[in-house]
Amino acid sequence: MPDPLTASALRGRRILVVEDEYMMAEDLRCDLEEAGAQVIGPVPSVADALRLLATEMSIDAAILDVNLRGEKAYPVADVLRERTIPFVLATGYEQWALPEAYKDVPRCDKPVDLRHLALVLFN
Template identity: 40%
Template sequence: MAMMFSELLGRRVLVMEDDYLQASNLTVALEDHGSDVVGPFSDLQGGMSALSRGAVDVAILDIRLGTERVFELADRLAMLKIPFLFVTGYDGGEIPERFKTVQRLLKPVELDEMMVLLAVILSKLDTRH
């Protein structure tokens, strides 16, 4: 039985993930917690255009999207003061110095652990959009 986190209710969560199964599982888990999923997107362009179209409360970023890296989108999120976390199958060595303090989960991700981390991140925000 999964726990429910009120911090996730009604939140718009941008999901960047190029693995279909992981993206699907993550989408279902977020929706089970009452979040509105923006995406999932498997490429940088999809995420950038979604961000330009509407409000996002938090983002989950797979570092590698096919041949692309997600850091351009992470820079945009940071500029907009939207919190995000990284998901990766690799060690922290490929993460640029400016993102060293960003929370990161290693694949395979435990979805319950991710929901807890998202709830904690969201609980630190002052207001809802």
């Protein structure tokens, strides 16, 4: 059960989840839904995420796994930036290992901690 502050920050939010590891995606989906968020996805690839973004206009935030089956999620990050949708990079990579263009993007270690997620996305 998420703490009340996390739940109040996430309740009713439409959050895109881009994650290629099935169990990680399902755990994150369950945790977000338990906190009251509406999960869009999860989607496992850059192509799937870009297709979804082309049709889904109501997204409050996104969680992007950086490495999706060997492909980097940066094209998805670029679309989110263009649409001014806040997002985090969920990764095991250290901040210094990210490309310069994404150094300002909040990073969450995996598995994603919902309290940290709520703080960096909605505060």
